[in-house]
Amino acid sequence: MENVIIVGTGCAGLTAAIYTARANLTPLVLEGRLPGGQLTTTTAVENFPGFPDGVDGPDLIMRMKKQAEKFGSRFQYGVVEEFQPGKPHRLKIDGQWIETKALIIASGASPRYLDIEGEKTLIGHGLTSCATCDGAFYRNVPVCVVGGGDSACEEATFLTRFASEVYLIHRRDSLRASKIMADRALANPKIKPVWNSTVTGYLTDEAGEVRGVKLKNLQDGSVSELALKCVFVAIGHEPNTAPFRHALPVDENGYLIQKQGTQTGVDGVFAAGDVADHVYRQAITAAGQGCAAAIDAERWLADSE
Numbered sequence: 001m002e003n004v005i006i007v008g009t010g011c012a013g014l015t016a017a018i019y020t021a022r023a024n025l026t027p028l029v030l031e032g033r034l035p036g037g038q039l040t041t042t043t044a045v046e047n048f049p050g051f052p053d054g055v056d057g058p059d060l061i062m063r064m065k066k067q068a069e070k071f072g073s074r075f076q077y078g079v080v081e082e083f084q085p086g087k088p089h090r091l092k093i094d095g096q097w098i099e100t101k102a103l104i105i106a107s108g109a110s111p112r113y114l115d116i117e118g119e120k121t122l123i124g125h126g127l128t129s130c131a132t133c134d135g136a137f138y139r140n141v142p143v144c145v146v147g148g149g150d151s152a153c154e155e156a157t158f159l160t161r162f163a164s165e166v167y168l169i170h171r172r173d174s175l176r177a178s179k180i181m182a183d184r185a186l187a188n189p190k191i192k193p194v195w196n197s198t199v200t201g202y203l204t205d206e207a208g209e210v211r212g213v214k215l216k217n218l219q220d221g222s223v224s225e226l227a228l229k230c231v232f233v234a235i236g237h238e239p240n241t242a243p244f245r246h247a248l249p250v251d252e253n254g255y256l257i258q259k260q261g262t263q264t265g266v267d268g269v270f271a272a273g274d275v276a277d278h279v280y281r282q283a284i285t286a287a288g289q290g291c292a293a294a295i296d297a298e299r300w301l302a303d304s305e
């Protein structure tokens with residue numbers, strides 16, 4: 001029986017691990033499909049306090065993990081297949097049930113795709129959601145980024161290091177991104193905005209690799225094709241709540257609802273970070289929630305003894 005299991009190793013999970021470990025709860029931390037979370041797929045993080053010159057996302061995560069291990073957190077690879085709330089709470093990991101008094105869910109959110117037919121089969125063949133992971137494969141060729149938020153601007157700006165040009169395809173005529181990121185992207189001569197347009201299909205070559213996209217202009221309805229070698233989709237995220245939705249309250253988009261502090265409404269189950277936050281979604285707010293969830297869990301454990 002564990003004192004506390006933490007699901008997720010992004011900023012929220014690792015901060016919860018540091019705090020619960022320092023409270024001598026020797027947390028078991030489950031690393032899921034993307035160990036380290038979304039920061040491992042980003043480049044320089046310029047807004048995390050304490051790093052005036054910025055810090056690499058993966059580097060920041062490695063430091064947090066080291067800090068969590070230093071105080072006694074234990075890490076295990078495992079994707080939660082099922083969850084049964086109770087006393088104790090039970091999680092099924094790789095076919096095995098494990099039990100815990102308290103549970104902190106910090107499983108984050110995963111990138112969304114466009115939901116176009118055949119899309120899933122193209123991931124890794126000229127379709128991706130991670131510029132940091134795949135950008136360097138597309139040197140001196142045209143690519144595109146779909147989306148108009150901070151992610152899209154960040155990805156597009158990063159991709160200009162490699163690509164010959166970066167089309168920034170957005171469904172409106174202005175970017176949602178913060179002014180500093182939008183201005184930086186639009187000032188880059190390699191970034192070519194394609195306004196009021198959506199991708200309606202992917203074009204592939206004989207080898208099954210992306211060779212372009214079909215576009216629809218939402219103002220005049222015209223359709224066109226754009227030749228490029230890779231599509232980077234940056235249109236937001238889905239919360240990773242699938243195994244928990246039957247038992248915990250979620251909002252209309254599937255995000256866990258925090259009832260009081262980080263409590264989910266089920267005794268001894270806490271939520272932190274992007275799995276419960278579609279508003280702020282920052283590394284620092286996720287870390288802050290991880291800290292809060294750890295303190296909430298620690299107090300709940302003390303009170304229930």
Ligand code: NAP
Binds near residue numbers: 149236281
């Ligand atoms: P976001 O802000 O939700 O933006 C998603 C973008 O994708 C929007 O422009 C949206 O268009 C577009 N979109 C959504 N669904 C679409 C669809 N089906 N087809 C075409 N376009 C679609 O998501 P995000 O950019 O991933 O950012 C998420 C959060 O992380 C934000 O809070 C952001 O500030 C933060 N973030 C921060 C940094 C940083 O500070 N370094 C970097 C990345 C992200 P509309 O504009 O028309 O809705």
